[in-house]
Amino acid sequence: MQLLSPITALVRPRITLSSTVRHALHNSAVLLSKQLPPRRVIPESEIIENFLKGSGPGGQKINKTSSAVQLKHIPTGIVVKYQDTRSRAQNRKIARKLLQDRLEEHELGDDARTRVKAREKSKKKASSDKKKRRKYRALEAGKADEESAEELEGVEELEGDAEVESGDAGKSVGTQGKREGVDKAG
Amino acid sequence: MPRIPTALLRKARTIDAFLPALLAPCRDLHTAQNELRWLREHVEKVAKARRAKRDTLVKGALLGQLVRERAKGKPLQYLLGTEYFGDLEIKCRPGVLIPRQDTAASVTHLAKLVRTAPNLPAELRVLDLCTGTGCIPLLFRHEFTSNRKDFDLRIVGIDISDKSIGLAHYNLLKNERIIQARAGMTNFAKADVLADPFGDLTIGAPLPVRSMLNHNKWAPFWDILISNPPYISPSAYWKTTTRSVRGFEPKLALVPPPKSKFDDRQQGDMFYPRLLKIAEEVEAKIVLLEVADLEQALRVAQLAQKLDVFDGIEIWRDEPDVSSSQPTNEDGFHVYGEGNARSVVCWRSEGGSWLGKSSSPKPPELLQDAPEETSSNSYWPPSYYQSNEVNFNAMPRFMWKRHMGDQRGKPPTRWRTPKTRWREPA
Numbered sequence: 068m069q070l071l072s073p074i075t076a077l078v079r080p081r082i083t084l085s086s087t088v089r090h091a092l093h094n095s096a097v098l099l100s101k102q103l104p105p106r107r108v109i110p111e112s113e114i115i116e117n118f119l120k121g122s123g124p125g126g127q128k129i130n131k132t133s134s135a136v137q138l139k140h141i142p143t144g145i146v147v148k149y150q151d152t153r154s155r156a157q158n159r160k161i162a163r164k165l166l167q168d169r170l171e172e173h174e175l176g177d178d179a180r181t182r183v184k185a186r187e188k189s190k191k192k193a194s195s196d197k198k199k200r201r202k203y204r205a206l207e208a209g210k211a212d213e214e215s216a217e218e219l220e221g222v223e224e225l226e227g228d229a230e231v232e233s234g235d236a237g238k239s240v241g242t243q244g245k246r247e248g249v250d251k252a253g
Numbered sequence: 254m255p256r257i258p259t260a261l262l263r264k265a266r267t268i269d270a271f272l273p274a275l276l277a278p279c280r281d282l283h284t285a286q287n288e289l290r291w292l293r294e295h296v297e298k299v300a301k302a303r304r305a306k307r308d309t310l311v312k313g314a315l316l317g318q319l320v321r322e323r324a325k326g327k328p329l330q331y332l333l334g335t336e337y338f339g340d341l342e343i344k345c346r347p348g349v350l351i352p353r354q355d356t357a358a359s360v361t362h363l364a365k366l367v368r369t370a371p372n373l374p375a376e377l378r379v380l381d382l383c384t385g386t387g388c389i390p391l392l393f394r395h396e397f398t399s400n401r402k403d404f405d406l407r408i409v410g411i412d413i414s415d416k417s418i419g420l421a422h423y424n425l426l427k428n429e430r431i432i433q434a435r436a437g438m439t440n441f442a443k444a445d446v447l448a449d450p451f452g453d454l455t456i457g458a459p460l461p462v463r464s465m466l467n468h469n470k471w472a473p474f475w476d477i478l479i480s481n482p483p484y485i486s487p488s489a490y491w492k493t494t495t496r497s498v499r500g501f502e503p504k505l506a507l508v509p510p511p512k513s514k515f516d517d518r519q520q521g522d523m524f525y526p527r528l529l530k531i532a533e534e535v536e537a538k539i540v541l542l543e544v545a546d547l548e549q550a551l552r553v554a555q556l557a558q559k560l561d562v563f564d565g566i567e568i569w570r571d572e573p574d575v576s577s578s579q580p581t582n583e584d585g586f587h588v589y590g591e592g593n594a595r596s597v598v599c600w601r602s603e604g605g606s607w608l609g610k611s612s613s614p615k616p617p618e619l620l621q622d623a624p625e626e627t628s629s630n631s632y633w634p635p636s637y638y639q640s641n642e643v644n645f646n647a648m649p650r651f652m653w654k655r656h657m658g659d660q661r662g663k664p665p666t667r668w669r670t671p672k673t674r675w676r677e678p679a
């Protein structure tokens with residue numbers, strides 16, 4: 068996929084450039100995560116659910132605030148626990164998602180969505196770290212004097228999205244993002 | 254209560270200065286961290302709302318105050334103002350019992366069983382006695398209508414406490430959009446479950462349930478009766494409830510009132526004979542009564558059996574829907590699910606098939622009281638209305654007063670006719 072070349076980008080008005088590129092990138096980024104196969108729904112018959120209530124009397128005699136849910140996947144023995152929301156219904160739903168993720172990792176290894184996402188994230192981070200370093204070098208060189216944190220963030224986001232593209236497009240847009248940032252600063 | 258180990262307190266302090274205080278009510282670090290996060294989120298929400306009113310608020314001070322109250326045992330649900338009950342978020346206020354997860358589990362299970370029944374009447378009526386926050390009617394409606402939307406479901410919740418009825422109405426308002434209240438009706442009213450419908454009425458005292466239904470021009474017959482009544486005996490109150498329950502939740506909701514010649518256990522069980530009597534009067538086809546434990550469950554089940562009006566009686570545990578587990582047998586009653594014994598379920602006539610029980614219902618002549626309902630409505634007029642004279646001796650006793658109260662001397666055929674005697678919620 069060929070995105071705008073750096074030259075075109077430079078001669079275009081900045082706003083148009085920014086929104087166009089952002090839009091294109093955003094769409095493709097969404098597409099990529101959509102490309103992951105849907106989570107496999109685990110049949111309830113394969114799950115043992117436990118509300119971890121201990122051996123107390125229950126009912127009216129206690130007003131618990133924790134509604135922890137623990138799921139055990141019978142075929143694989145994988146166990147997940149979730150208790151971060153106040154709603155048991157919500158904890159049950161999230162615990163099932165977690166179990167699906169663990170199961171996928173178990174079955175697909177590096178192709179599991181959690182692994183794919185983790186790689187995307189670390190790639191994004193590596194890239195944005197790189198950009199940041201470049202940016203600070205540029206700042207130090209006196210090419211820019213002031214810059215708001217928000218603008219900096221915007222650039223990072225743009226670059227981050229680009230990274231989840233294919234290698235080529237990511238590279239070209241990454242360059243562009245950097246130029247944009249520098250333009251802005253100057 | 255065992256003391257919190259110093260090492261744990263120290264560890265908590267290194268994570269957050271507010272955490273050690275929360276270990277007392279929470280007991281473990283993870284729960285304490287969760288509660289602190291929920292309190293913080295609450296403070297943020299309050300701060301946002303107040304800022305809109307140009308009020309200044311020191312967030313830290315508010316959080317500190319909430320943590321101090323929580324450390325003293327005040328229930329988190331009263332501090333945050335809500336509790337989750339199934340999918341619903343129910344408003345809570347001091348003076349009204351906080352809804353329990355165990356109750357939600359039984360009500361959800363019941364609603365799920367009934368909503369798939371093939372032979373439900375076009376209008377299904379559910380009566381919830383001792384309704385508190387109104388959580389049971391709201392959750393039943395939510396679960397039931399989630400796959401039967403156009404159903405005419407009529408639910409009334411009853412409580413003796415004004416605070417409770419006020420809060421129940423408020424909860425109805427707050428949850429209206431989620432529970433799709435448009436089909437049928439949901440309403441709440443004040444009445445005294447323990448009051449004797451045939452006793453002398455005291456001026457100003459809450460009405461007995463039957464009189465209240467009559468007064469509101471609500472139907473006298475109800476298909477399903479649910480109740481989570483006060484069921485803790487005085488001695489169990491001191492020995493088995495947690496400090497937070499004893500110190501902050503209303504005793505009226507937990508312990509039945511004392512009565513002369515009643516021992517401790519009889520006092521704890523006081524509501525059940527009345528509830529079963531009302532179930533009989535309203536001709537409930539399914540009765541779901543929450544209980545404290547297996548011993549009380551068996552006492553209530555035996556009581557229900559003695560009435561000889563039910564086709565079946567069984568006991569559900571905290572999680573009645575665990576499909577893998579087989580029922581156990583306790584004193585001749587099937588006990589379903591996992592956890593502590595939590596409710597007694599009785600059914601008769603169509604109630605059995607609504608619950609998915611295959612056994613055929615008792616033949617009508619075995620049911621003593623009250624005319625048996627059939628889907629064709631052909632049971633009217635029952636034998637005691639057969640001549641021009643009303644035969645009070647053939648009529649079940651509970652209908653005398655109702656009949657005489659009607660003052661018209663006509664068979665009350667309208668009572669079974671849907672929609673005519675119903676007042677829609679204002």
Ligand SMILES: C[S@@+](CC[C@H](N)C(=O)[O-])C[C@H]1O[C@@H](n2cnc3c(N)ncnc32)[C@H](O)[C@@H]1O
Pocket residue numbers: 127349350351352353356382383384385386387388389411412413414417444445446447448481482483484505506507
């Ligand atoms: C254990 S609470 C149950 C509340 C609610 N159903 C729930 O599950 O959260 C019992 C309720 O019974 C009410 N109550 C106590 N005595 C009563 C009586 N004589 N008649 C009707 N309601 C009564 C209390 O006000 C309280 O709200």
